[in-house]
Amino acid sequence: MDDTMDAVLPGRFLRGLALSPDRPAVRAGKAALTYRELHERALALAGSLLSGLPERPQAIGVLAGKGLSAYPAVLAGLYTGITTVPLQPAFPALRTRQMIEASGVGALIADDDALPALTALREAGTDLPVLFRPGGQPMPAVPYDPAAALASPRPVRAADVAYVLFTSGSTGRPKGVPVTHANTAHYFGLLDERYDFGPGDVFSQNFDLNFDCGMFDLFCAWGAGATLTVPPPQAFRDMPAFAAAEGLTVWFSTPSAIALIRRTGGLRPGAMPSLRWSFFAGEALNCQDAEDWQAAAPGAFVENLYGPTELTITVSAHRWSAGRGLHGVVPIGAVHAGHGVLLLGPDGAEHTDEGELCIAGPQLTPGYLDPSDDTGRFFHRDGRRWYRTGDRVRRADDGELLYLGRQDSQVQVHGVRVELAEVDAAVRTCAGVEDAVTVAVAAGHTCELVVFYTGSAVPQVQLARELRSVLPLAIVPKKYVHLAEFPLNPNRKIDRKKLALRAAPAAG
Known part of the structure; x- marks a missing residue:
């Protein structure tokens, strides 16, 4: 793999392919796809879509859940070299239509379970070319043609947008956040230095694929030649049994999952000995939950990760140890290397110890799809472009950040x-x-x-x-x-x- 491809998101999968061609890249239930099989399916899907469209679209939507067919669809979107927009089939059709229109999606790749969502989109007025399994086609079909398979992923540049994710918007419509290959290259490069993931690891895949932490799951695992495994809902009735059966070594979820697993008796001491790493993000992590999880997974490092979508998945990390925290909440840690940090008071002046967290650096999005959404979130100071997170933090004596809460709605x-x-x-x-x-x-x-x-x-x-x-x-x-x-x-x-x-x- 050349250095150029290694610096963009598809290159992370190719690195895993070189390490583990015949090992499982993803498991869902009793079914699995090896790296080689997933790569070949993604190339065939990408080639079919490109050859079946009259012109190159601005973006490609991937309508996919977490079944086995979702993963070739996501990878195929990236392999086309066109901006990929992950879409959640469970979302209301009107909301998905807003995302499609805002991001300029001109065609869809749909997984095997997307028929109800495609039908609802059609009824809501969306009529796009769609690459979907045969039968029950509700929109203009792009035929699947294995003979049109790409020989390799289409080349992209670091500045190109890899994917667009949507967050809630105060205007009543979702806000599109473009993330470039350069953003992800910096992010995953730092994670490669911090963690020792390898081909023998098995990652949980708890997050939906339209959620930014889902990208952590996919490309940390695939960049290491490791295996993703999708916990079905019933697995939470006995997570220790699922972890043992799957050989789970890396866990990532919101902290809410801890309470669910506790209620089903899964947090007994030593219950999940196979775990080496445990990550939590998306909500404040309280110290008692971290302590209970650590007792259940005594061989794992437990980390609290923090970061809005605008800063590419997560932008700070704290490795938990007993006795750290503020008001029972685990710190969000140190901001990733290469980034600037400002703490602003209500008057807009910089404060040393406490204030609204503002960050500048290589993980920062170029800006929302609709420039009008930028107002109030981005500003320039000291020759850098900063993002206002809306989160209040306090700087601890060791420089790590303690989360105090939101200062907006x-x-x-x-x-x-x-x-x-x-x-x-x-x-x-x-x-x-x-x-x-x-x-x-x-x-x-x-x-x-x-x-x-x-x-x-x-x-x-x-x-x-x-x-x-x-x-x-x-x-x-x-x-x-x-x-x-x-x-x-x-x-x-x-x-x-x-x-x-x-x-x-x-x-x-």
């Missing part, structure tokens, strides 16, 4: 980042609703959304049903409170603090 619900304003906007579209305010209430290891609304009183089940057509299921609120009018603060603005206090019993 953005929250994490089961690891999914959501702007409360997006939920507000969605609720306002529901029949009978005049205005809506969403607040977040702590609920165990995550938070729960409670909606206050004015207008006509509407049954909760009706509101939830309407919202499921426009919001991902994970962020559809479960509690709705009808008000004649919103409380106001002395500045005659809606008193969100009073609503948050009222929401606590509503969420109980």
Whole structure:
């Protein structure tokens, strides 16, 4: 493999292919694909798509879950050399359509389980060429032609966009975040130096493929010639048994998974001895959870990873040890080498010890797909372009960062980042609703959304049903409170603090 290919995302898979051609690249249930098989399928899919389209599209959408056929589809998108947009089949069709239109997707690769999602997209007005298994084709078909297989992945440049992921937007529509091959090269290069992953490792693959941490799973494993294994939902009833059966050595999930495994008795001391590395991200990790996980996996290093999508998967790491933390929360650690760090106060002045975390450096996205979304998130200082994370942190004596919470209306619900304003906007579209305010209430290891609304009183089940057509299921609120009018603060603005206090019993 030449040096140019090694510096871009497809090159990481080719490195794994050279190390482990006949070892499993991915397992799902009893089925598996070797590196060689996955590579050949991806080349055939990519070649079929390129030869079946009249012109090169701006982007290719990959509509895929986590079945075995999802992985050749994702790799094929990257092999075309065209920007890949991972799409979640479980999302509402209207939301997926927004993503398709925002990113300029001109064709789709769909996995074996995508027929219901394709049908829903067609009904929502999306009509794109799609490469999909034969039978039940709801859109114009691109024929699968093994004879059109590429000989090798199409070349790309470091500055080219590898993939686009979408995050919640305060405007009521998702924001597209382009990630370049240069971004990923810096990221995975640092991870290669920090961790000792190898062909004998078996990685959990817990994250959906449209979530940035899913890229960690794929390309840490594939860059090392290791195996990905997809835990089915029933595996969480006895995760130690699944880990033993699969020979699991690397775990990555949101911290919420710890509580689930604890409830099913999976965190007993020494329950998961095969684990060498355990990673958590997407939510604050509390010290008790880290301690319990460490006891269940005594041979593993436990790390808390932090990073918004705009900074390429994760941009800081803390290796947990007992006695570290603030208010029972594990530190988010040191920011990756090569990046600048600023802590800004409310007045915009730089502070030494505490403030909003702002980061500049090689993992930073070039900017949102819609430049209007950049406002308030990016700024220039000292000749560098900075991203405002919206997270408040404190700098510890050793220089590591301690997480204090959000300073805006953005929250994490089961690891999914959501702007409360997006939920507000969605609720306002529901029949009978005049205005809506969403607040977040702590609920165990995550938070729960409670909606206050004015207008006509509407049954909760009706509101939830309407919202499921426009919001991902994970962020559809479960509690709705009808008000004649919103409380106001002395500045005659809606008193969100009073609503948050009222929401606590509503969420109980």
